[in-house]
Amino acid sequence: MTELERHLKETLKRTEPPAGFADRVAEKAFRAGAPARESSWWSRTWMRAAAALLVVVVGAGVWGGYRMEQRKRGEAAAAELMLALEITSGKMNLVKKNLNEGPARPAEGRTR
């Protein structure tokens, strides 16, 4: 056995812990664990609040987007409607002008 081996054996030999060591470790672990459990409760609450907030924000965003899309569609449809009415009324005016002024032929009144 060399000097190094002997030194290692001496260093790594099994020794009994001092009296009360296990209790002290358990107590420290308990102390360390208690605040951790408390912060976990808080973090869960915060997580829930954050999740609820996220749902509200995302929901509001989606609703806002939908409203904006509806508004765009509505405005486009209103513009199309006005165009359609303008064209229709323009042609009806043409009819009116011809009936009032021109040598218009009377309607045939036939039923198709």
Place this chain on the structure above:
Amino acid sequence: MRTMKRVLLAAIVTLMVPAAGIAQRISLDAEKELAARAVRTVEVTLDGPLLRLAARFLGSQDADSVKVANLVRRLEGIYVRSYEFDGDGQYDRAAVSRFRSSIGTGWQKIVNVSSIDEENVEVYTQVKGDMITGLVLIAAEPRELTFVNIVGPIDLEELASLEGQFGIPRIVTQSGANR
């Protein structure tokens, strides 16, 4: 056997109800070559829900818009196809005949303005009781061809009240009396 008769009767009634109710929509999409030749094409297709949405946006602007919105709210659809050409007679007049022939039964021609070299305008309506439930307009001008189909109850009093505002005149019937 009795069940089969009932099913058949239900099917017939189901098929007849729309025909008896609101005027039918005339197909305006057959004339693709018109759009290809035209220098300007206007295609408006406003079905029920979109029409009501438009009316909602129109209804909040001013009193006249409210009037138009009220008129439009009961309609089932407004369909317009207008083709503008850069020269006289650049479209096939047979397109008018084809469109005219697609107008089904129950439509009455109330106005016919005819001229050799100017505009030709025809107005057809579908009437149920005292209510006009549909309007078809064909305007064939030298450089412009327009088809309009309005589906749904059109109150002529309301339509007449728009006169001047949107240039919509009173519809003159065969007898020349305002309706």
